[in-house]
Amino acid sequence: MKNKFLILLLLSLFLFSMFSAVQAQETERFVMGIEDEVSNLDPGETTISVNERVASLIFDGLVEYGEANKIVPGIAEDWTISEDGLEYTFNLREGVMFHNGQELTAADVEYTYNRILNPDYGSGLRAKIESIESIEVIDDYTIKFTLSEPYAPFILAMTFGIVPEEYAEEVGDDELGRNPIGAGPFKMEEWDAGNQIILSAFENHWNKVPNIKELVIRSIPESATQAMELRSGGIDFGVNLDVGQLESFTDNPDYQVKSAAGAGINFLGFNFEMEPTHERKFREAVLQAVPFDQIIPQIFGILGERAYSMLPPTIWPEEREFLKENAVGFDPQAAAQKFEELKADGVIPEDYVAQIYVSNSRPNQVKTAEAMVTALNQSGLKAEVNSMEFGTMWDMLGRGEIGMFFLRFVSDPDPDYWLYRFFKSPDEGGSLNRAFYSDEEVDQWLEEARAISDQAKREELYNKVLRKVLIEDLVFHPLAHSTQIYVMQDNVRELEPGNSLLIPLVTPTANVYKE
Amino acid sequence: MFAYIIKRLLWLIPVVIGVSLILFGIMQLVPGNPAAIMLGTNITPEAVAALNEKFGFNEPFYVRYFLMLKNFLTGELDSIYYGDKVINIIGRRMTATIELGSLSLIIAVLIAIPTGVIAAVKKNSLFDLFSMFIATIGISVPAFFTGIIFIYLFSVYFQILPSSGYGGRFWTLSGLRHLILPAFSLSTVMIASTSRLTRSSMLDIMKEDYLVTARSKGVAEKIIILKHAFRNALIPIITNIGNQLAMMFGGAILIESVFAWPGVGRLAVKAVEFRDQPLVFGSILILSMLYVVVNLMVDIIYVFINPRISYK
Numbered sequence: 001m002k003n004k005f006l007i008l009l010l011l012s013l014f015l016f017s018m019f020s021a022v023q024a025q026e027t028e029r030f031v032m033g034i035e036d037e038v039s040n041l042d043p044g045e046t047t048i049s050v051n052e053r054v055a056s057l058i059f060d061g062l063v064e065y066g067e068a069n070k071i072v073p074g075i076a077e078d079w080t081i082s083e084d085g086l087e088y089t090f091n092l093r094e095g096v097m098f099h100n101g102q103e104l105t106a107a108d109v110e111y112t113y114n115r116i117l118n119p120d121y122g123s124g125l126r127a128k129i130e131s132i133e134s135i136e137v138i139d140d141y142t143i144k145f146t147l148s149e150p151y152a153p154f155i156l157a158m159t160f161g162i163v164p165e166e167y168a169e170e171v172g173d174d175e176l177g178r179n180p181i182g183a184g185p186f187k188m189e190e191w192d193a194g195n196q197i198i199l200s201a202f203e204n205h206w207n208k209v210p211n212i213k214e215l216v217i218r219s220i221p222e223s224a225t226q227a228m229e230l231r232s233g234g235i236d237f238g239v240n241l242d243v244g245q246l247e248s249f250t251d252n253p254d255y256q257v258k259s260a261a262g263a264g265i266n267f268l269g270f271n272f273e274m275e276p277t278h279e280r281k282f283r284e285a286v287l288q289a290v291p292f293d294q295i296i297p298q299i300f301g302i303l304g305e306r307a308y309s310m311l312p313p314t315i316w317p318e319e320r321e322f323l324k325e326n327a328v329g330f331d332p333q334a335a336a337q338k339f340e341e342l343k344a345d346g347v348i349p350e351d352y353v354a355q356i357y358v359s360n361s362r363p364n365q366v367k368t369a370e371a372m373v374t375a376l377n378q379s380g381l382k383a384e385v386n387s388m389e390f391g392t393m394w395d396m397l398g399r400g401e402i403g404m405f406f407l408r409f410v411s412d413p414d415p416d417y418w419l420y421r422f423f424k425s426p427d428e429g430g431s432l433n434r435a436f437y438s439d440e441e442v443d444q445w446l447e448e449a450r451a452i453s454d455q456a457k458r459e460e461l462y463n464k465v466l467r468k469v470l471i472e473d474l475v476f477h478p479l480a481h482s483t484q485i486y487v488m489q490d491n492v493r494e495l496e497p498g499n500s501l502l503i504p505l506v507t508p509t510a511n512v513y514k515e
Numbered sequence: 516m517f518a519y520i521i522k523r524l525l526w527l528i529p530v531v532i533g534v535s536l537i538l539f540g541i542m543q544l545v546p547g548n549p550a551a552i553m554l555g556t557n558i559t560p561e562a563v564a565a566l567n568e569k570f571g572f573n574e575p576f577y578v579r580y581f582l583m584l585k586n587f588l589t590g591e592l593d594s595i596y597y598g599d600k601v602i603n604i605i606g607r608r609m610t611a612t613i614e615l616g617s618l619s620l621i622i623a624v625l626i627a628i629p630t631g632v633i634a635a636v637k638k639n640s641l642f643d644l645f646s647m648f649i650a651t652i653g654i655s656v657p658a659f660f661t662g663i664i665f666i667y668l669f670s671v672y673f674q675i676l677p678s679s680g681y682g683g684r685f686w687t688l689s690g691l692r693h694l695i696l697p698a699f700s701l702s703t704v705m706i707a708s709t710s711r712l713t714r715s716s717m718l719d720i721m722k723e724d725y726l727v728t729a730r731s732k733g734v735a736e737k738i739i740i741l742k743h744a745f746r747n748a749l750i751p752i753i754t755n756i757g758n759q760l761a762m763m764f765g766g767a768i769l770i771e772s773v774f775a776w777p778g779v780g781r782l783a784v785k786a787v788e789f790r791d792q793p794l795v796f797g798s799i800l801i802l803s804m805l806y807v808v809v810n811l812m813v814d815i816i817y818v819f820i821n822p823r824i825s826y827k
Contacts, residue, residue, distance in 0.1 A: 037777075037781075037785065039596050039597045039598075040596070040597065040598050042598070045598075048553070048555065119561065119565050120565060120568075120569065121565070121569075122550070122562055122565035122566040122568075122569050123562070124553070124554040124555070124557030124558070124559075124562055125557065126559075126561070126562060127557060127559045127561075127562065128557075173598070174593075174598040174599065177598050178598070178599065192681065192777070193597075193604065193607055193608075193777065194607070194608060194611075194681075194777030194778075194781065194782065195611075195680060195681040195775070195777040196680065196681075218679075218680055218775065219775060220679060220680070220775040221772050221775065221781070222772050222773050222775070224663055224773070225663075225666065225678065225679045225772075225773055225774065225775060228663075228666045228667060228670060228671055228678045228679070229670075229678050229679060231670075231671045232666075232670040232671045232674055232677075232678050233674075234670070234677055234678050234679070234680075389547075389788070390552075390788070391546070391547030391552050391788060391789070391790055392545070392546045392547050394547065394551060394552060395546040395547045395548060395551065396546065398551060409556055410556070411556060421556070431558055431559045431560070432556060432558065
């Protein structure tokens with residue numbers, strides 16, 4: 001009897017401890033959910049968005065993105081650009097420390113950029129700094145980059161995270177990616193692969209010591225689970241919730257929902273080397289047949305804003321009004337008539353079925369494609385959705401096997417990164433020119449705009465490009481700018497969505513904390 | 516018996532060769548280049564060429580096959596996406612998967628077998644009807660849905676268990692707390708199918724003549740059911756459990772996603788998404804080897820349950 005009582009007591013104690021309330025949140029510990037798993041934190045290899053965002057907390061660059069994506073001083077106190085735009089000289093702050101206690105000097109900066117420039121390393125960032133001709137360490141705190149030709153967006157590449165030369169050389173690339181040491185506001189504590197990463201505040205940071213002392217970054221792929229975690233208090237901050245989940249948070253006083261124009265663009269593209277998509281009349285008819293103005297707000301909801309430009313609202317030049325007014329509008333009768341004529345002329349073959357390719361990991365694009373197919377069928381063009389896994393579609397796009405496709409793109413805040421890659425002739429540097437579009441004038445404007453630094457002049461050139469490719473030639477049809485939505489507990493302060501390539505916990509204007 | 520086990524284990528060699536050949540063949544047919552996917556929007560022809568060179572994609576396919584197999588066997592195979600040894604990556608994930616799989620198995624067996632036996636003995640009773648009704652629902656409702664309902668009930672509404680993530684090894688309090696919900700969700704389907712199978716298998720056996728004989732000899736009902744009937748009914752049940760266990764090692768991808776559980780299922784999907792050929796190769800090979808081992812274990816257990824079975 002006595003024994004039974006003891007066992008019962010122990011068992012109830014055990015159960016009590018097991019099912020005690022979910023642990024109370026401490027104010028210095030911040031837990032955030034991200035949508036994917038981090039695989040590698042080497043800042044030279046982070047071309048995958050989640051990796052890039054987490055690495056940006058651990059590594060600091062010579063310059064940083066400030067408010068409205070303006071470039072502000074980082075590790076470099078100030079810099080000068082020569083008249084001809086070929087020489088960039090940076091003065092580094094003294095006493096900037098890496099997490100391992102070593103001082104950051106110009107040699108580390110030189111090492112960082114040379115590593116990315118090395119073709120064998122195969123970094124995707126290389127294309128952004130290819131114009132570097134030489135790097136010269138003038139003294140411990142001064143470094144000079146000389147370019148082979150002027151390249152206006154060059155300064156954006158100065159945001160790359162600086163790695164400590166000695167450590168990187170000692171442990172190698174793979175280990176640097178797993179046990180990163182940088183000079184950023186947070187340092188690596190523990191990495192439980194596929195589950196969570198724990199970072200801690202770096203108390204010797206050159207600028208700001210984070211208010212958050214322990215940062216837990218958890219990968220929670222399922223949007224529904226992220227929403228439940230927010231409700232149960234398991235995470236303080238969630239990003240990438242679906243429309244369905246978001247609605248239940250917007251009117252709830254226990255949570256803050258903040259949104260900002262995001263950097264991504266969803267668009268429809270046409271292949272210029274395939275029949276019949278290379279006919280302008282055909283492209284125009286397709287765009288006239290589909291009521292995009294109606295379906296985009298319905299499908300994207302608060303996660304997207306109807307787009308008329310390839311460039312998101314956060315990037316100059318401001319040309320949206322013109323592009324909106326002149327965009328091809330919904331006119332199903334005109335579309336039907338054009339399809340008839342094209343069929344009569346033999347441009348659209350008898351048995352033609354338009355294939356619209358879309359990545360199955362982008363549900364909103366799939367829905368848009370489905371609505372589009374319905375509209376096209378109504379206008380007399382047989383069409384079907386071909387929703388496939390992204391890797392396969394990407395491969396087919398590269399080989400020019402796809403006539404009509406949906407894509408989403410995100411990049412750094414300079415028009416060059418966007419327009420040059422998409423609209424420059426494919427064999428002349430248009431690395432993302434999946435339309436296989438080629439136009440001499442456009443090539444020339446793009447080339448000119450990257451070589452000058454006068455923003456007004458560049459703006460004029462980019463406006464010309466946008467008008468030409470979006471209105472005249474209908475190469476791409478912008479659908480929606482993705483909106484960045486942050487959902488957080490009501491005690492989180494100073495966390496504002498902005499640059500979607502970063503997690504803005506410690507920025508020039510903010511230092512997030514919990515009340 | 517010992518010779519039998521050795522013989523069965525030797526079968527692993529042709530399995531590895533066969534699976535690796537098929538796997539490698541399929542990987543060559545699947546479109547998509549890992550370099551292009553990794554580079555994403557930063558793609559340039561030069562960068563793709565550099566990565567292809569770095570990962571050895573320019574070698575002829577037979578060279579790549581033998582290199583991959585050799586690296587796999589020596590544990591030197593490197594993942595492209597994770598920049599780490601495949602064996603380390605899978606090792607870390609396998610712990611989480613095995614913990615989840617084992618606890619679900621234990622829960623399932625503890626609930627399903629008694630339920631099935633009682634339902635069979637008390638055929639057409641209220642208990643029988645009710646438990647089989649629940650089991651039918653259990654089979655029909657997808658496990659991830661059960662998972663979301665569990666999270667809502669226990670994490671959001673009652674706030675007594677964490678909703679997702681891996682909390683550490685199962686013997687720590689945090690580890691166990693994180694393990695409970697996914698394990699119960701994963702076990703639901705298994706409970707449902709095993710209890711139904713136990714019931715039908717028991718019902719079959721209970722019609723046998725030797726049970727009638729036992730009863731007429733005056734053997735206690737408890738002994739008839741547990742010793743004579745249940746033991747003989749176990750064979751199909753064990754086979755079923757073995758199959759389910761092997762499937763669990765393959766990763767319960769939906770449960771892993773819902774509970775953000777870092778298991779091998781999600782890893783394998785990621786590997787395919789990124790066309791991380793070494794990781795796909797390594798993980799599928801290891802999983803197929805596990806499958807062989809689990810099947811062998813099931814066969815060995817047969818001997819202990821039914822002495823008429825022996826391997827010579």
